[in-house]
Amino acid sequence: FDRIARNGLIWGPDHWHENYPMAKGDKQSPIEINSKDVQHDSSLGPWHASYDPGAAKTILNNGRTCRVVFDDTFDRSVLRGGPLTGAYRLRQLHLHWGSSDDHGSEHVIDGVKYAAELHMVHWNPKHGNFAGALKQPDGVAVVGIFLKVSGKYSRILQGIDNIKTKGKEAPFQHFDPSILFPKSRDYWTYHGSFTTPPCEECITWILLREPIEVSPDQMAKLRSLSKNGENEPVNPLVDNWRPLQPVKGRVVRSSFK
Numbered sequence: 001f002d003r004i005a006r007n008g009l010i011w012g013p014d015h016w017h018e019n020y021p022m023a024k025g026d027k028q029s030p031i032e033i034n035s036k037d038v039q040h041d042s043s044l045g046p047w048h049a050s051y052d053p054g055a056a057k058t059i060l061n062n063g064r065t066c067r068v069v070f071d072d073t074f075d076r077s078v079l080r081g082g083p084l085t086g087a088y089r090l091r092q093l094h095l096h097w098g099s100s101d102d103h104g105s106e107h108v109i110d111g112v113k114y115a116a117e118l119h120m121v122h123w124n125p126k127h128g129n130f131a132g133a134l135k136q137p138d139g140v141a142v143v144g145i146f147l148k149v150s151g152k153y154s155r156i157l158q159g160i161d162n163i164k165t166k167g168k169e170a171p172f173q174h175f176d177p178s179i180l181f182p183k184s185r186d187y188w189t190y191h192g193s194f195t196t197p198p199c200e201e202c203i204t205w206i207l208l209r210e211p212i213e214v215s216p217d218q219m220a221k222l223r224s225l226s227k228n229g230e231n232e233p234v235n236p237l238v239d240n241w242r243p244l245q246p247v248k249g250r251v252v253r254s255s256f257k
């Protein structure tokens, strides 16, 4: 993240707590997952996503990430099962990535940093609306998918070409985000926070063990996005990941042995 004041992100991540006290809480994200400390929980069932491709609306460069938003005015695209109780509505997905393939993910697995990490943000409608869900420990569920770079092509996000600069938005319809899921449904889960201010501790994280593969040109497209608007100098949108946060005694559970 930028060292200068930008879009309300005052200074770097180490300063966020000065304006957003939750950023120094005991349940912050991301964290490193160390397999030796993970506890397999046989009661963790499979998670299920039933997404309606018609719910996809637009793709946007907000200067901090590339985001696809979905219609979440009713239970149209939902995630259920796994560690969750009830159906959580898909609201948006976005990514975090690095300036080179050897880093970029927010969560780190046994010391491994992936080139990027995709987040699918869902919220619990029992709390009325998204703003209300942010105030609840079971308010939000984020599925995290790691991206590794390989020759193999996977269409992660067509349409990135139309949102080169901050503020650019383009239609993004008839898109079923479940095409992004890897084969295996294995996951880790723990309780944490948003990785951007105000860093509310309302998230049940569901991190998929198997990364998906993207091609070098897909990564180049992501790295060609600019943090700045179209009439400003190009400022490459890269390294929009938050550094690791203390685990503070939390236990990460796995659905697999």
Ligand SMILES: N/C(=N\S(N)(=O)=O)N1CCCC1
Residues within 6 Å of the ligand: 119, 121, 142, 193, 194, 195, 196, 197
């Ligand atoms: N930080 C966030 N998601 S994340 N990186 O924690 O999944 N968000 C901020 C507003 C909505 C999503």
Ligand SMILES: [Zn+2]
Residues within 6 Å of the ligand: 094, 095, 096, 119, 195
């Ligand atoms: Zn994110």
